[in-house]
Amino acid sequence: MNEFYGPFGGAFVAETLIRNLEELKREYAAVREDGTFLAQIDRLLREFVGRPTPITPLERLSGERGGARVYLKREDLTHTGAHKINNALAQALLAKRMGKKRIVAETGAGQHGVAVATACCKLGLECVVYMGAVDAARQAPNVQRMKLLGADLRLVTLGQQTLKDAISEAIRDWIANVDTTHYLLGSAVGPQPFPEIVRDFQSVIGREAREQLLQAEGRLPDAVVACVGGGSNAIGIFSGFLSDPAVRLIGVQAAGEGLESGKHAAPLVQGTLGIIQGSLTYMLQDEHGGIRETHSIAPGLDYPGAGPQHSYLKDSGRVEYTSATDREALEAFRCLCRTEGILPALESAHAVAHALKLAPSMEPGQIVLVNLSGRGDKDLSQAIEALDKLELEGARA
Amino acid sequence: MSRIETMFSRLKERGEKALIPYLPCGYPEPGSTPGLIRAIADAGADMIELGVPYADPLADGPAIQEASLQAVLGGTRLRDCLETVAGMRREGLELPVALMGYANSFLAYGLEKLAHDAALAGVDGFIIPDLPSTMAAPWVDVFRPQGLDLIFFIAPTTTPERAQAVVEQGSGFLYCISVAGVTGERERMPEELERFLDEVRRRTELPLAVGFGISHAGHVEEVSRYADGAIVGSALVNLIRRTPADQVEAEVGRFIGELKQATGKAQHV
Known part of the structure; x- marks a missing residue:
């Protein structure tokens, strides 16, 4: 896997997270070769998505x-x-394979949050979603959907109270819960291997x-x-x-x-x-x-x-x-x-x-x-x- | 030998442990820092970790986030931190000072220029929580020739193979994170901390300082039994926040004095 695209990318994160990123890289490399896993994703995409x-x-x-x-x-x-479900389901399946029981995610428009909450219902995982309070106010239907889906929705009142701040809080949660939790990042951003995994999914x-x-x-x-x-x-x-x-x-x-x-x-x-x-x-x-x-x-x-x-x-x-x-x-x-x-x-x-x-x-x-x-x-x-x-x-x- | 290494080796000769307070520069007011540094130094601290304010401090809990934001809004920037250190050196401050801040503030300043200006100002090293050793090679290449230590973190989640790589790249001391999480006060130190430190010590001659969650003298005393230094951040920030401005230097001095004393108590157990 590429750590960088030319000069761009890398993993500029707290030392505490490195083990999880390495674990994710290893596990992802393994599932790329795993026909059963890939078939499972294909089936979910066909039958559920x-x-x-x-x-x-x-x-x-x-x-x-x-x-x-x-x-x-x-x-x-x-x-x-929205397209968010493609990545949410596949990453949730990957997290489950890694033995994680709890998923944290960020959401901006709420589409990723809804997709993650849905995937967690489908796969039986605990779900925590961070959302900026400003975004929550302008995307009320998705807020309601996430709650209906049983997600623990946590409003972020720091900074500009939008997507960036939701990502920061999700990362802080992950740092504090590295053993049990997978951070299900929804966009092709953040430290490697996330941009690579999200792109592939x-x-x-x-x-x-x-x-x-x-x-x-x-x-x-x-x-x-x-x-x-x-x-x-x-x-x-x-x-x-x-x-x-x-x-x-x-x-x-x-x-x-x-x-x-x-x-x-x-x-x-x-x-x-x-x-x-x-x-x-x-x-x-x-x-x-x-x-x-x-x-x-x-x-x-x-x-x-x-x-x-x-x-x-x-x-x-x-x-x-x-x-x-x-x-x-x-x-x-x-x-x-x-x-x-x-x-x-x-x-x-x-x-x-x-x-x-x-x-x-x-x-x-x-x-x-x-x-x-x-x-x-x-x-x-x-x-x-x-x-x-x-x-x-x-x-x- | 760098000022940081010298400090640790002197303490070691005397059988003492280091107390390293973290102070956000420009908090609570842009002009507060020199007075607080004096109070901290006079009360017996061994080194100062001076925080470079950043509005999105990913590895920090609420106390430092809030203080950092307040300092940013007050207009304190990296340049002001460097000037503060330079001013304190002119006054005769001898304690080692490391700047603690996030990678992007340093990158935006320009690494070459920063290394030059920091060395000139009398900064001794950098602590950068979002710069893991794996990403740090270009930074080490620029900072080391100026005699600046790049202090890396070891976390409870750091694997043994990785710990080896981290200790080989680090200098000054190793910042051992007490618990998986962000900065902030905590009830107690984790039980496995001592074993974790023993593991790390087998791999390196570098001094080991423990940070994250150290909230009072009892914690400092406990950590001083097995570490070479204790770093206190959020507890100090919280004290500054709740103390009226006209009493803050006295209160900070009293608190630091009490913590410094606790580093010594461990010796007599």
Whole structure:
């Protein structure tokens, strides 16, 4: 296993955690070769998660706007409603194999928290989820779901009270409970081997999408677009196309209120190299190395660090990283609803927003594949309120 | 021999153990630190671990998190910590001083520049909880030539093979974490601590100091039986937090004096 991707990655953690990370590395290396384990994951993904998820051509939208045709990879149709379940189930199974009885996890939008709580129910594990109090307030349906699923939900009132702070508390919990507990990290961030494990467990998205598109169109897409917070759904779908140099890969980060406003969460666009939560990677920081506050309407993108492999892919030029604002995401959210009858998560709406800009500039014979990483039910009240505000502003202007 | 090593070897000759208080720089106020350092030094501490404020201290419990955040909000940065040490040296402070802080503050300052400025300011070493020895090679290469010790941690979870690698890279002393967890006061020291220290001692000549959870003189006395030093952080921070500003130096002096005395009691058992 790679400890680093070029200069990025590593495991900058407290000594107390090293044994667990080493144990996880060993166990993961073993299960990669273990046909029974892999078959068990495949079966869970098929019977419980509902994989393979389909790809859907956006016929009305492409018809109206012209240019390249757009396909969505429908991770919103998985059980629990987002790609997070792919990794949550597989890692929970791995934890169980390691003899761990207790799972701690962080959650931003609540999708990972719900996925972990679900996996723990299914596999009979104790579940503790840390969530920033600000995120909990804006993602009420997921808070209720986690509680229903029996998770011990702990609200974090430190710092900015969002995803970064939830990760810090989950790590502190893990440090104090190393013997019994597995930290089920949900994004491709943090110390190795997490970025590697999360990518591998999410790579099913890219594998399926590649095959499905080949089957439907007899060819690969010209561009693949995914939103990037920590970057797990993006690395999952990109990994299916990394060795196809003709396929453009585009990661879309949260520009929040605009990159120039400073209120954003786009470390791959405007970040600098630093160490954040165990990983050397691009991050948003001040001149003293303090982690900068972030902003995004999408809690799952509201994170100041990028997964280390994304930093590597940025520098190598293989993936282009761009951003979409809160407003663009909201407009894409409404557009996808009205035109295609699909309600995207606000996170995924960032990818849709970019695809809507990109596709009309491309040739009619070309194809854009967008990872629709999750569904937007969780966002309804927040999105409707924000859309009403946009309309009011529009009417005034 | 570094100032830290010299301190430990002198104590050893005298049959004494080290008391190493942790003080967050710039806490509770930006200007509080020099007075508190004086009080700590005058009360008999053997070394000072000066905390570089960081708003996201992953290895710290609530007491130090809060103090660290307050110091950040008060505007204290790494540069101020270096200046504080330089100022204390000009005043004649002779105790070894290590800066304790998180890797990213140091990285953002620039490692080469930091090593140079720290040595010049009279800093003796660095304690960096999120820099395990496996990731530290580039840091060791920059710090050692300036005579700066890089002090590594050994945890109860550190495997024997790994302990070997850690002791080979470390210098100054080894920071032995008493219990798997973050910093913070605790009721009692874990029973297996003595055996853990014996294990580590078989592998190294480096002095062993124990930290995390040491809350009062009784703990210091207990730890001093088998370790070369005791590190007290959260308990001191909590004392500073609840003491009125005009009494804090006197109270800190009294507390440190009591702890220092406890390091000696162990000798007479």
